[in-house]
Every structure is written in structure tokens, then in C-alpha cells.
Amino acid sequence: MKCNLVCLLMALSGAVSAQTQTTDPTVDLRLNNLNNPSSGPLIFRVDSRYEGQHGSPYLLPDWTKGQVSLRDGRQYKDVPLKFDAYRQALILLRPKSGNDSIIIDRQTIARFLLINPDGQPYLFSRYPTAKLSDEEVRDGFFLILYEGKTALLKRIAKVFKSADYKGGYSANIRYDSFSDAISYYILKPDQTLTKIxxxxxxxxxxxxxxxxxxxxxxxxxxxxxxxxxxxxxxxxxxxxx
Structure with missing residues (x-):
């Protein structure tokens, strides 16, 4: 009886071992490295020099209540927004949908307004018909500093720079960074958009x-x-x- 029990346990142990070897390739890889010293040990190195990210792609770091006017005439008031200046994208938070967020199609937006915690307003507009050869700039958003027959506009963009600390000729910059890229434009009644x-x-x-x-x-x-x-x-x- 004892012999039968021992034999049964040994058989089960062999089956489990065989199943582990066939279904867990990680185990096989680990065992192969241990059994074959010439292949070297399995080592994962973590470079602790990286210092993370400096700056932000957003104009304002937190969700800000604002307004959006679409080109078809629809308007949304008192909605939480973020402006991603790096991607030139307006992001809308939807609290009723589990706090998920969506990027509003840029082509559908006419204007949007953000108000920072201090009460300062930021009114942005698009000018897709403006006469400017740089399509990327023309297709983005402009902060309105003054608007009459002529408009004084400010383009707020962000530039991303990757960390550079590896290799013998690196700049020893151990963080990714976003920095401001500001430019100014004058928009005349004939839709001529001039950088100044x-x-x-x-x-x-x-x-x-x-x-x-x-x-x-x-x-x-x-x-x-x-x-x-x-x-x-x-x-x-x-x-x-």
C-alpha cells in the first residue's frame, strides 16, 4: 500500500515538472542559463542616472473649467479642459464616463477659453484660412492678445527634448524635458498672417x-x-x- 502511494506521488511530481517545462518558457530559459555557464547569467541592469521628466506638455498643469465653440455653432460651457501645447490638442475630461478624456478633433474647433485658478482668461482661436505657408503653424491654435480689424496673436507651443546621458559624447542631460516655444503673429483683414x-x-x-x-x-x-x-x-x- 505504501509503495503504491509513493509511486503515485512520484508520478504526479514528474507530471507537474514536465508540465512546468512545457508551459513556462521563462523557467526553461532560466534553467538553461544556469546549466550553461558559457551563456552567462540572466542579469537585468537598471540605469539609475535617469532623472525623469522636467516641464509639461500642457499650458496649465491641471484640469481647468472652460468653454469650447465648434465651427458648426455648438458651444460647451463650464467643461473641464486641458490644452496640450506640444500636440496642439484640446483635451476634454468626461467625469460622467469614469473620468476618461478625449481629444476634440482640432478641425471642428473654432475657439476655446481657459481660465486659470487666478481668474486669468486664455482665449484661443484657429485661423485655417489664414495666408501662411507653414501649414503646421496655420493649423494650430493662437492665443488672442488683441482682436479688432487687425489681430495680435501669440502661438504657444512646446518643444520636447530627450535625455542625453549615454555614450562617450553625451551632453550628460539626465532628464526628458518640455520647454516653451513662443512666437507672435499679426493677422490683417485680408487674412495675411505675418510672423513678427x-x-x-x-x-x-x-x-x-x-x-x-x-x-x-x-x-x-x-x-x-x-x-x-x-x-x-x-x-x-x-x-x-
Missing amino acids: KLSKKAMLDAMIDKEAALKPFIDQQKLSFKTEEDAITLVKQYDSL
């Missing part, structure tokens, strides 16, 4: 048709264009002439 710098010369070149009247105004107002407010002041004056 916030400088006296660049702005006068963009509004050269009224340069003679704008030059003395700049001097009178002592505009240095070190701030966006100076640029807004000049574009307002351009519209008034």
Missing part, C-alpha cells in the same frame, strides 16, 4: 502701410516693446488710423 518679433522694426515692417503715422506714436508713448502690452498698444493705434 516684439521689436519696433519688426512691427513697423508688418504694418508698413501706416509706418509714417506709427513712428511718432511710438516715440510719444515711449513704447519699448519689452512687454506684450506695448505691442497691443501699437496694433490698436494701427486699427484706429
